Amino acid sequence: MPEERLARRILIVDDDEALRDVLTTALSGEGREIDGASDGTVALAMLEQQPYDLVLSDLRMPCVDGPTLYETLRTRHRFPVRFATKLPRVIFMTGNASEHTEFLRGTTDPILEKPFPLRVIRQMVTVLLAASS
C-alpha cells in the first residue's frame, strides 16, 4: 500500500493562532499531516492546491467565515472536472453556539463548542478520518 494513501491531511481554520498551534500538537501523530489557515480565504486557497480529508473550521472569522467557507466548498465540488477530490469532512468549532443558528440547523456536520476537552476532539477526528478512508 503506498505511503501517501495512509497520510491523512487535516486543515485547521481559525483566526486564533494559539488554538491552531495547540490543535496541531494535539492531533498530530498517526501519520497525519496538519496545516493551519488563519481565515476562510487562506483555507480556500489551500484547499484548491491540495486535497484534505478533514477540515476543522471556526465559525466566526474575519473576511470569509466558517459558513461561507463551507458553502463555497460545496459549490466548488458541484463541478468535479476541476476538483477531482471529494468534499472533505468538516468539524465546526464555535465560541457561541447561539450564532449562525440557521446554518447550524441546516448542516449535518458536527459542531464543537469551545472550549472542548482534548479527548472529545481526538475521538471525533479519529472517527471522521476512519469514515472518510
Next chain:
Amino acid sequence: MRLAPKIFLVSALVIAVLSVAVGWSALTVKRLVTANQEIATRSVPAMRLQGSLRESVGSLVRLETRALVLRDQDYAAAWNRRTARLAEELTALGAHLETDAERAAYRRIQSAVEEYRRHVEAERRLVAGAQAAAALRIAEGPAREAIQRAETALDEMAAATEAALAGSQARARALEESTWRAVAMALLISVATALGASALLAYRMTRSLGRLTVATASLAEGSRTGPMAAEGRDEIGDLGRSFNRMAERLREVDRLKEEFFSQISHDLRNPLASIRLAAEILLERARAAGDTRQARFTYLIDASAVRMLSLVNQILDFTRLRANAMPLDRRPVDVLKTVVRAMDEMRPLAEEKRVRVDLAADGGDFTALAEEGSLVRVVVNLLGNAIAFTPASGAVTLRLTADGHRLELQVRDTGVGIPPEALPGIFEPYRQAHGQAKGTGLGLAVVKGLVGAHGGTVRVESEPGKGSCFTVTIPKVEAAA
C-alpha cells in the same frame, strides 16, 4: 385628516342635524299655533257678534211696537240707536266671515234688516199722517216677516259658523298629531345620525388603537417581526408609523446586542479553549514522563480554566438575560439526555470532591420544546452548587419526572443546607447564601432567568445541616405541537 378636524367635523355634523330637526319642529309647531289662533281670533268673535245681533233684533221689534202703540218719541229714539248699533255689529261681523254659507246668510240678514228698516220708516210716516191703523198693519205684516227672515238667516249663519269651527278644530287636532310625529321623527333621525357618526369615528379610532395594542403586546413578547399596517394621516397613523420605526430600531438594537455578546463570547472562550487543550497536552506528557509536580501544576491550570469558563458562562448568560438579548432557539429536546450531558460535564468535579451523583427518571417521554444549551447550563449550575456545598462522601440525587404536560427536575443534596434567612433572596443576583467569595453569585439568578425564559419555575427547600432540594418545572406541551 388629523384627529382634531375629524372630531370637529363629526361634532359640526351632529349640531347641524340637530339644528335642522329643531328648525323643522319649530315650523310645524308654528302651523299648529296658527291654526289655534285662527279659531281664537275668528270663530269666537263671530259667534259673540251673532249673539249680540240676535239680541238686537229681538229688542228692535219690542221698541218698534212700543213706539207705535204708545206714540212715545223716547222709544222711537231708542229704536234708532239700537238700529245704528245693529248696523255697526253687522259691519264688524262682515270681517269674520269665512265660508260661503256664512257669506250667503250674511247677505240675507243685511237685506232683511234693510227691508225691515224701510217698513219702520213707512210706519212712522203713516203715524205722522194719523193713519195709525195702516201703520199697525205694516208692523204686524211685512215688517214682522222681514225681521223673522233676519232671525232665520242669523240662525243659518250660526249653524254655518259652528260647522266652520268644528272643521277648524278637526284640522287643528290632525295638525297637532302630525306635528308631534314630525318632532319625534326629527329627533329620532338626528339622534341616530349623531350616534352613527360618533360610532363610526370611535370605531375607526379604536380599530387603529387596537391594532397598535396588539402590535405593542407582540413586540413586548418579542414575537413581532414585520411592521404593522399604519394607514391614515391622523395622529393614530403617525403613532403607528412611529411604532414601526421604534420596532425597527429595537430590532436593530437587539441585533447589535446579539452581535456584541457573540463577539464577547467568542473572544473570551477562544483563549480558554487554547489554555485547556494546552494544559491537557502538558498533563498527558507530564504523566507519561512521571513528573508529578508538573502534572499537578498543569492540572491546576486546566481546573482553573474550567472554573473560569464557568464564571464566563454565568456572567455572559446573566448579562444577556439582563439585556434581554437571549433569544431561545427552542427545539424538541430529550431532557433526560440533556441532564446526562450536564452530569458528564460535572463528573470531574464530583469525583474530585468524592461526592456521589445519581439520576432517577420517572415516566417515558421527556421531550420538551427547549434550548438544549440553556437547559445544560441550568443543570450544571444547580449540580455545581450541590456538589460544592456537599461534603466528601455525600450524595447528590437528580430525579426527572414527566408529569402530564410538564417536566420536573429535582436536584437534592446532603450538603450544608441554606440558612432560612438566606432563602427568600436566594435567586437574586450577587446573593451568596454562605457569604463565601468563591463564584459570581449569579448562578441561581441565571437558573431562574433561563427557566423563566422557558415558561417554567424554580423553587428551593432547605434544612441547614441536612441538605437542599432545588425543583425546576418546565412545560412540555408545545413539544407535541
